[in-house]
Amino acid sequence: MSKRIITLLTDFGDEGAYPGVMKGVILSVNPDCHIIDISHLVSPQNVEEAAFLLNNSCSYFPERSIHVVVVDPGVGSERKPILVETDKYWFVGPDNGVFSFVFLMEGFKKVWEITNKSYFLPEVSSTFHGRDIFSPVAAHLSLGVPAGKLGKEFKKFVVLKDLEPKLKAGVIKAKVIYIDHFGNLISNVSKDLFGRFVADKPFKISVGGKMLQKLSLSYADVRDGEVLALFGSSRWLEISVKNGNCQRELGFRRGAELDIIIAQ
């Protein structure tokens, strides 16, 4: 049987030793798992961004992968460590909304509060549960320890508010939820939602003073430097500048409003 995969998504940064320490802890428990970094550069303490990146990446991994997410502003407080089981995957991290898209879009089978300290590091700090709780628990899970031994079932988990656009008098009120490395603005308008509400009606997209009247199918549809709207590779509506940086050239920030005005 193939090695179990454990993915890591954190805001710990690449310049220090925190992600390496998590890997050392995991490999000390299960030397034969395969650890893959999603990213350690989630904006510090930005739970919504982590939820979004997890949603865009988790489904490309083989079944039985264990996705560990540690963006954890409440570390050391009462927030609970949790474990989520879906049809294909396991998810391990804090109960602060990082798994919102898993709950909203992927569906899930069961959620556990992680409580069994015998699967933690012997000494648990108040500031680094990624090392002391989430890494060893994920590693034990990868060895086949059943969820029921790691904790107890749990139903009142946190789901982030305002993740999804609102429909209001013929306008889809959306926002820029992520800006990628190329400066593309990625909105929270999914292809499904667009299809449901806009369908074949004429529409305009208003974002940061710009008004776009159509969707492009690829960058090749426009000229260098031109602004375009298209459904990107993750099926979210994106605003881009061809062979340019939309964020820099048009001065956008994450959270910027994006309205889709639908002709009635």
Added chain:
Amino acid sequence: MSKRIITLLTDFGDEGAYPGVMKGVILSVNPDCHIIDISHLVSPQNVEEAAFLLNNSCSYFPERSIHVVVVDPGVGSERKPILVETDKYWFVGPDNGVFSFVFLMEGFKKVWEITNKSYFLPEVSSTFHGRDIFSPVAAHLSLGVPAGKLGKEFKKFVVLKDLEPKLKAGVIKAKVIYIDHFGNLISNVSKDLFGRFVADKPFKISVGGKMLQKLSLSYADVRDGEVLALFGSSRWLEISVKNGNCQRELGFRRGAELDIIIAQ
């Protein structure tokens, strides 16, 4: 037999999920390959820089490694996905010049246009062929699928212009092709080319208003803060400041001209 190695060199950045997604796709096809990051921080859409970094790194890997390069400003256009076979390696990526040094310096046996959609992801986006075409194709190749099944032979591949210096009236007209993490300026003057044209003749190196009259053998040859020219670890002529940052201190940019004036 040892696991097949797949290396990744892209401009996708480290802060998002794109490289992680490629790894998930590869491991879904071949859970037993070994994925190694070269870098995901090639300057956005800079094909020449990717070609240069590939040239400096690929030959240090074991035979049969598969090098995937995705710096792909033409994604979604007519540019073709290709596969290159050399004596030791396989290369997978867009036909836009990223493999120029492979064609010019390494030699190659055969090039294929990748055409067989049954080895792609079921749905191919217009913006992320790294995920939808190059990753699954590399993974199938690592499982032993023959190139002839992945596509058809192809001969009119792209080679970048102006990669190599020009010799003009006793002057080697070269350029700064890369600036590394330490601010060292790395030129496109190889040790071989220098040996061929300069040999034992006196010379001066003119770069950004500075005139250097000799080559150093190591940083230890000069004092802290001094500018020196030496052949670096990849056998390219480099301009450095000892224990300093040449780029920052002397205000250089990639593409800066560098002339080697040879006494006649």
Added chain:
Amino acid sequence: MSKRIITLLTDFGDEGAYPGVMKGVILSVNPDCHIIDISHLVSPQNVEEAAFLLNNSCSYFPERSIHVVVVDPGVGSERKPILVETDKYWFVGPDNGVFSFVFLMEGFKKVWEITNKSYFLPEVSSTFHGRDIFSPVAAHLSLGVPAGKLGKEFKKFVVLKDLEPKLKAGVIKAKVIYIDHFGNLISNVSKDLFGRFVADKPFKISVGGKMLQKLSLSYADVRDGEVLALFGSSRWLEISVKNGNCQRELGFRRGAELDIIIAQ
């Protein structure tokens, strides 16, 4: 038996090919080892920072791991390449103080100067011993080559000065030795040292014009935006701003003085 782990800690940066090249060299010697990045973003040529990050990370890895550290301003000079054996681990790198904490805190069994060129790459550059010496030596060590074959015993190794705080008239004169990704200031005051000298006596912590009068146990003890002192996850005294960035908000730099004034 599980695969041998080789960890890498360097200042080579993530944007170029240097760390990837090291991995290619290692895998060419031992295709079955497991390479883990600690970080490649140590501040350029900052040996003290590398020593500190190594100390915070190495002990979380399984026994028999090989820790390679290449922060090497003296590359190409007379500084020696060394190999250090402790009860649990091996360490490979330049003899410039990067292993100071290993010598001071971990204890060690033996140190070797690495001298046997038959375990180096055939051609050794003057600028990239990470590739030409340290990687192949670590890989051969992971295959079981005994240290005595790699070099000869060595006793006059370098230990950095001023790593540890000084006690002076009831004041612990310490410093900020590292600033992490979240802007937390991490000092060179260990929990042990604090316990030994402060114990139950009243104290004040003076840092950058701020005066703190108590230790917190976790971020949850204070309000958002408040400055706090606590022993962090690595058991060093840290100064933080809750859900903020202490470095940015209070204008600190690495090396800043931090005094603990103990009531007599």
